[in-house]
Structures are given as structure tokens and as C-alpha cells.
Amino acid sequence: MKMTREQLYRRIEQAEPGEIAKLEAQIATCSWRQSYHIQPVTGLLNDPNGFSYYQGYYHLFYQWFPLGTEHGLKYWYHTRSNNLVNWENVGIAIEPGGPYDSHGAYSGSAIEKDGKLNLIYTGNTRDKNWIRHPYQCLAIMDEENVVTKFEHPVISDVPAGYTEHFRDPKVWQHDDVYYCVIGAQRMDETGCTMLYRSADLKHWQFLGEIMTTLPSFGYMWECPDYLEMEGQGVLIFSPQGIQPEAERYHNIYQSGYLIGEPLDLESREFKHGKFHELDRGFDFYAPQTMHSPDGRRILVAWMGLPDLAYPTDDSGWAHCLTLPRQLSIQGDKLIQQPVPEMAQLRGEQQGIQAQSTINNESRSFAGFHGIAYELECEISQNDANLVGIEFRASDTEKTIVQYNQLDRKLILDRSHSGAALSEANGTIRSCSLDVDSEAEVHNVIKLRMFVDSSSVEIFVNDGQEVFTSRIFPSRDSAGIQFFAHGGKADFKMVIWKYEME
Structure with missing residues (x-):
């Protein structure tokens, strides 16, 4: 039976007596629990967030609704690994419920600065008429994995000309400056990627849209990720609203990339080739990459899709993450291979x-x-x-x-x-x-x-x-x-x- 809105937006401490124990008992008897993939302890997992390396560990967070398998009040749940293979559950990293994330701590990224791991995420709020008001928020994690939210949003407003669908900040550093891409929707309901700049991660300047040759490619671009490797620029994103075309675009939503010349950070022009899907299977969405200490670019994605039911829903849990994949470029394509560390499972x-x-x-x-x-x-x-x-x-x-x-x-x-x-x-x-x-x-x-x-x-x-x-x-x-x-x-x-x- 579907949850009511009130049930979906409860914090974990508002669970009914015995509710979590019942979920845990259901999950314990499920034959589909994974052996070596990251999966939720209870409830629903979706987008990977904050994929980073800090203090000797790979850190990977994910969107988490602990009380069921629908998309309710989202937390950031924290896992870490010293080898990309064996992941340790650390626990809740970001709790929603503050004035700027009252209805969920949505997706974002992480970057180390001044010896701390800075987590930048979208705070989801709703007003009494259930209209969404997004904020881009900052939380800071110390060496003991203690997370403290910054008092105010670091980006408070959606720029004029764009809807409330404005989320998923992905941050990187170029020279001494921080840049951030955010997924957005124009007022004409077409998707795009926004570019911001900051000197300190707390004060951000809106630069404008990244200029691509895809002015009308789906109605929303989620989870953008810009990176440079092998002298080229790569923009990864998850467009929604793409119609099937021959053997392409058959999932409910897509994830893919553009490869081209490095993004011009002043003009925001990105000269690129055609859009490629990242994965040909059924269950792949919201990928995020990180730059490892040894220089590799590593990708992880949600092994699932929004707005679809899965057989484990009846067992009190849903979804998992993909294995980490090492990226390289051949011609106009991204090549994905399992990280060599996976051989340790043998x-x-x-x-x-x-x-x-x-x-x-x-x-x-x-x-x-x-x-x-x-x-x-x-x-x-x-x-x-x-x-x-x-x-x-x-x-x-x-x-x-x-x-x-x-x-x-x-x-x-x-x-x-x-x-x-x-x-x-x-x-x-x-x-x-x-x-x-x-x-x-x-x-x-x-x-x-x-x-x-x-x-x-x-x-x-x-x-x-x-x-x-x-x-x-x-x-x-x-x-x-x-x-x-x-x-x-x-x-x-x-x-x-x-x-x-």
C-alpha cells in the first residue's frame, strides 16, 4: 500500500514503534540481497553523491529514504572504502529537516578544502501549497566523519528564466577557483546545465548556461558532471524526456555524455560531438565521477531508475549502486572498465x-x-x-x-x-x-x-x-x-x- 505524503516525509526518529524492525525482518529473508554491491540497510537508495577521496578513504554517499521503497524524505547515507571493493557503512551523513532542506537533502558532490570534506547539495523544501523551493547547501565533514551544516544556503535563488527544477551541484577546482555545474530546466521546459564560480565554496557567482548544440534535448538535465581527461572536456548528465530512437533511449530516463574541447570557462562555450548513452542496459542512472589520488577518473551510478517499481519493494528495500568503473577515452567514446581493484574479490x-x-x-x-x-x-x-x-x-x-x-x-x-x-x-x-x-x-x-x-x-x-x-x-x-x-x-x-x- 502506498504511503501518504505525511508518511513519506517523516524523519527516521518519527517511525512507528517496531516499523524499522519490521523492515529489517523483511529484508533478512530476501533472497535478492546483494553479495558485493552497495545497497541500503533499509528502504530506498538512489543517486550516488559526494564521491571523493579524503583522509585515506574513498567516500561514497547516496540518497536514502529509510522507511520504505518510495521516494520520500531523503538523507545522505555514508559509506567508505580503502580499496573501492569492500565498503563500510558509516551511517547518516546529512539529515534533512532544517529550514533549507525541510523536504530532503538532495543530490550533490564533495570536495576537500582546508583539511575538511565539503559536501555541497540541493536542499529540497516545499511551501504550504507544495511548491518546491530549492537551495544549494553546504555541509562540512571533519576527520572524524562528523558533519556540520553551514548556517545559510550558498546559492539561495534560482536564476530568472528557470523553473524550480534546479539541483544536483557538482563541484571541481580549476587553478585556485572552484566551479560548479547544476542541472536546470528553462521556463520553456527544456533542460540545460548552469555554471557557477566561487573563491571559497560559500559565495557563488552565477555565470550562465553552458552553451551546447542541444537547445531542446529533453525537459530536464539531472546530475550534471563536468570533467577533463586526456586533453578533452566531458559533460555527463541525465536528460529526462528523450524519445526512443532505433536501439537508443529505451529506458524511462537516460544517462550519457558529450565529449569535445575543454569547456571555455569565460564564454561558457562547449564545442562537442554527439550525445552517447553511457550504458546499454535497463538500470543505470545519475552517474557521478571522482578523480582518484593516482589520477584515474572513476564513475559510479545508481543501478535503478526513478518512477519504476522493482520486485524487492515488497521486501522493504530498493536499489543498489554499480561497481566503480575506470574511464578512458577512445575516439569520441568513453570507455568504462571495472576498476582493477575488483580482482581482489577473487x-x-x-x-x-x-x-x-x-x-x-x-x-x-x-x-x-x-x-x-x-x-x-x-x-x-x-x-x-x-x-x-x-x-x-x-x-x-x-x-x-x-x-x-x-x-x-x-x-x-x-x-x-x-x-x-x-x-x-x-x-x-x-x-x-x-x-x-x-x-x-x-x-x-x-x-x-x-x-x-x-x-x-x-x-x-x-x-x-x-x-x-x-x-x-x-x-x-x-x-x-x-x-x-x-x-x-x-x-x-x-x-x-x-x-x-
């Missing part, structure tokens, strides 16, 4: 290996099964019409990743993955697969899959494409089958188990 395992020529059949191999694992598969010498892998499979359930040679498309099919999702969530995603000239001779397809209790992240051809998706099979669906239909193909594969079985 422990001392050498991995179970197999290789075989599969000819017009499906085959299983000893040791290839599981619920949470990493699987690498290389398919070559391929003259089959269709090659691929069925995983989290049983007699009644399976998720399929396959390459169709005839139309040169990679396809992810979750139509039989387990608990059904609503039609709006979708069951098939595909993309044309670009392969380099050497690979094209042999039709080499490399798949690196991170499978967990209720998700899969598939990195294709060393990160040229990624498919991120939630799936909800039973615990009994642990089989893996490799197949080639309409011809033969050579398979080489290795699996590392991430669980006690």
Missing part, C-alpha cells in the same frame, strides 16, 4: 577455466554455475548465426546475453529472468557492436560479467559497451550455458566465485 582463487568449440548446441561445463561471480568469456572463429550465454538459469528461468551475427547486434534478454518487472522496465536491450579490424577478422567478442544475487554488469570488448541490469531469479537458478546456433564458435571462459556455495 581472493586466492585461480579461477575455473574451460574452452571448447561449440557447434549448433548449448553446453554447460563443470564448475560453471553460481549466484555471485565474475565470468570472462571470449568467443572467436565464429560462423554461427547466434552465440552467447544463458546465466542464472534453471528449467524455468534464464537471462541471456547473445550476439546476432546477421545484424551484428549484442542483445540482453531478461524476459525470463525471474520475478517479472512492469512493462515500463523493459525486457530486451541491444546495441550494434563495433569491433576493431583485428577482431573483425575473427569476430572476437569479449564479455566480462559481474553477476550478483539480483544484478548483472556486462562489459563488452574491454568496455566499448556496458549493459547494467537488475534481474530477480530464484536462488535455484544458478546454471550457466554457452551456446552457438546456426554454426560453430570457439569459447574460452573463466569464472571466479564470490560466494560460499
Whole structure:
């Protein structure tokens, strides 16, 4: 049963007696709890926030509604890790309820200054007529993880010509100056990104819109993130209101990027190429990046989407975050690969290996099964019409990743993955697969899959494409089958188990 508005905007201490214990009991019996992904202790997780490195730890916060799986009063919940693999729950970082975040501490970012971690976020407020009034707020975290809110908003007003949809500040430093991008909506209900400048993170000057060649691309741009790498500028954002187009834009909302010349901070002009989606799967939104101490650019996203129901809702929790991904640029594309640290999950395992020529059949191999694992598969010498892998499979359930040679498309099919999702969530995603000239001779397809209790992240051809998706099979669906239909193909594969079985 849906919560009332009053129930949705309760603080955690206003929970009914036994309410949180009931949620915890529900969650404890849920077979879809993840083994190695960040997930909420109770309730709903959404956007990653404040991704940063401070005092020897990677810090990652996320939007959190603790009392249910709807989007209610949002907190910032704090996790940290010294290796990007094993995450420790620290607890609540930013509590809503003040005059400038009375209806939620919404998304934002973090930057270190003067030995403290500065958290800059959107404070959501509503007046008695339920009209939204956003503020950009500052909170400061010390070495003991104690967070203190700055007394006043650092940006109090929405600039003239823009609606109340004005949120998600992402801050960076250039020379001795701080800059910030904010997602916004013009009065004509088109999305854009705003640029601000500050000397001290407390006083901000509005510079204007970032000038792109997309004047009418969706009705709102959420979670903007500007970064520079390999001599180029990259603007990542999540546009809402994009219509499907061939094999693109089939999720309810999108996330993607523009690559071009570095942003001109004076004219605000950004000369860029075409918009690319970051992920080809079903469940990926609100990505945020950080610059690691060793110079890498690392991305994490919400493995979910707004305004959709998921099967874990009935178990008192919803959503998780993706694995951290290391970014690089090839041509006009961002390449995403799991951070090398993920190999630590393998422990001392050498991995179970197999290789075989599969000819017009499906085959299983000893040791290839599981619920949470990493699987690498290389398919070559391929003259089959269709090659691929069925995983989290049983007699009644399976998720399929396959390459169709005839139309040169990679396809992810979750139509039989387990608990059904609503039609709006979708069951098939595909993309044309670009392969380099050497690979094209042999039709080499490399798949690196991170499978967990209720998700899969598939990195294709060393990160040229990624498919991120939630799936909800039973615990009994642990089989893996490799197949080639309409011809033969050579398979080489290795699996590392991430669980006690």
C-alpha cells in the first residue's frame, strides 16, 4: 500500500514503534540481497553523491529514504572504502529537516578544502501549497566523519528564466577557483546545465548556461558532471524526456555524455560531438565521477531508475549502486572498465577455466554455475548465426546475453529472468557492436560479467559497451550455458566465485 505524503516525509526518529524492525525482518529473508554491491540497510537508495577521496578513504554517499521503497524524505547515507571493493557503512551523513532542506537533502558532490570534506547539495523544501523551493547547501565533514551544516544556503535563488527544477551541484577546482555545474530546466521546459564560480565554496557567482548544440534535448538535465581527461572536456548528465530512437533511449530516463574541447570557462562555450548513452542496459542512472589520488577518473551510478517499481519493494528495500568503473577515452567514446581493484574479490582463487568449440548446441561445463561471480568469456572463429550465454538459469528461468551475427547486434534478454518487472522496465536491450579490424577478422567478442544475487554488469570488448541490469531469479537458478546456433564458435571462459556455495 502506498504511503501518504505525511508518511513519506517523516524523519527516521518519527517511525512507528517496531516499523524499522519490521523492515529489517523483511529484508533478512530476501533472497535478492546483494553479495558485493552497495545497497541500503533499509528502504530506498538512489543517486550516488559526494564521491571523493579524503583522509585515506574513498567516500561514497547516496540518497536514502529509510522507511520504505518510495521516494520520500531523503538523507545522505555514508559509506567508505580503502580499496573501492569492500565498503563500510558509516551511517547518516546529512539529515534533512532544517529550514533549507525541510523536504530532503538532495543530490550533490564533495570536495576537500582546508583539511575538511565539503559536501555541497540541493536542499529540497516545499511551501504550504507544495511548491518546491530549492537551495544549494553546504555541509562540512571533519576527520572524524562528523558533519556540520553551514548556517545559510550558498546559492539561495534560482536564476530568472528557470523553473524550480534546479539541483544536483557538482563541484571541481580549476587553478585556485572552484566551479560548479547544476542541472536546470528553462521556463520553456527544456533542460540545460548552469555554471557557477566561487573563491571559497560559500559565495557563488552565477555565470550562465553552458552553451551546447542541444537547445531542446529533453525537459530536464539531472546530475550534471563536468570533467577533463586526456586533453578533452566531458559533460555527463541525465536528460529526462528523450524519445526512443532505433536501439537508443529505451529506458524511462537516460544517462550519457558529450565529449569535445575543454569547456571555455569565460564564454561558457562547449564545442562537442554527439550525445552517447553511457550504458546499454535497463538500470543505470545519475552517474557521478571522482578523480582518484593516482589520477584515474572513476564513475559510479545508481543501478535503478526513478518512477519504476522493482520486485524487492515488497521486501522493504530498493536499489543498489554499480561497481566503480575506470574511464578512458577512445575516439569520441568513453570507455568504462571495472576498476582493477575488483580482482581482489577473487581472493586466492585461480579461477575455473574451460574452452571448447561449440557447434549448433548449448553446453554447460563443470564448475560453471553460481549466484555471485565474475565470468570472462571470449568467443572467436565464429560462423554461427547466434552465440552467447544463458546465466542464472534453471528449467524455468534464464537471462541471456547473445550476439546476432546477421545484424551484428549484442542483445540482453531478461524476459525470463525471474520475478517479472512492469512493462515500463523493459525486457530486451541491444546495441550494434563495433569491433576493431583485428577482431573483425575473427569476430572476437569479449564479455566480462559481474553477476550478483539480483544484478548483472556486462562489459563488452574491454568496455566499448556496458549493459547494467537488475534481474530477480530464484536462488535455484544458478546454471550457466554457452551456446552457438546456426554454426560453430570457439569459447574460452573463466569464472571466479564470490560466494560460499
